[in-house]
Amino acid sequence: MIRTTLDVKLQESKHHYEHMIQYVNEKDLTKLKYEISAFINAARSILQYAHKTAKQQDKENVYKELVSANPTLKFFKDLRDENIHTKLVEVTAHANAEITMGFIIRQENTTDEEIEGIKAEQANQTPLQTRTIEQYFFDEKPEEEVLPLCEKYLVELEKFTAEAKVKGIAPVI
Numbered sequence: 069m070i071r072t073t074l075d076v077k078l079q080e081s082k083h084h085y086e087h088m089i090q091y092v093n094e095k096d097l098t099k100l101k102y103e104i105s106a107f108i109n110a111a112r113s114i115l116q117y118a119h120k121t122a123k124q125q126d127k128e129n130v131y132k133e134l135v136s137a138n139p140t141l142k143f144f145k146d147l148r149d150e151n152i153h154t155k156l157v158e159v160t161a162h163a164n165a166e167i168t169m170g171f172i173i174r175q176e177n178t179t180d181e182e183i184e185g186i187k188a189e190q191a192n193q194t195p196l197q198t199r200t201i202e203q204y205f206f207d208e209k210p211e212e213e214v215l216p217l218c219e220k221y222l223v224e225l226e227k228f229t230a231e232a233k234v235k236g237i238a239p240v241i
Contacts, residue, residue, distance in 0.1 A: 072238040073117045074229045080110040081225065085218055092215060095202055097161055100214075104157055107218060112148040114225055115141065122237040130235045140217075140224045147208060158207040159214060168197040 084107035091100040115135065122131035135141050151157045204214040232238040 070233070071241050072229075072233060073241060074114050074232060074238045076241065077110050077113045077117065078222075078225055078229055081107055081114070081222060084110060085222060088218065089215065092202075092204060095161075097159065097204070100204065101157065101159055104159060104214070104218075105151060108144055108148040108151060108157065111221060111225055112145060114229060115145065117239050118228070118232045118237045121239045125237065127235070127237055130237055131232075134228055134231050134235070138224060138228075140221050141228065143209065144221050147206065150208075160205050160207055160210070162203045162205065164201045164203075166199045166201070 084103050087103045088100060088107060091097075091103060118134075119128075119131050122128050147157060205212070206214060206217070209217065229238065
């Protein structure tokens, strides 16, 4: 298989995506933002290299055909351009906490001894349980979580890379 610059940049993008997963699991928003910046820059290079090759070979229409109708590619292109020229990529963390607890409801005709027995039984059970779920969103696209959106971008970039090779606009190393 012929290796192209697009393949290298795709692997680099996947590398940064794996680190993004790690930092989401570690709940480290600062490092996550660093990896997102690196991810979108490496991924954007795929389109830039193909565009440059397409222009050199007078195949710019082929490039435009591959990119124009793809909202995911456009979103990340714009996000990267903003990150480079206008403002840093902003990611917001949303946290949801779940608390599991029990309580006693006293029914009519329940004796004090029965209530004490229930209390003793519950004392042996697990105490309150809490679980926090954090989700991360781009400020520019608050309806979709960061990781699934970036994974979708990788899938689109894989398709783009394969098509660019077929159409002859993927620069060979």
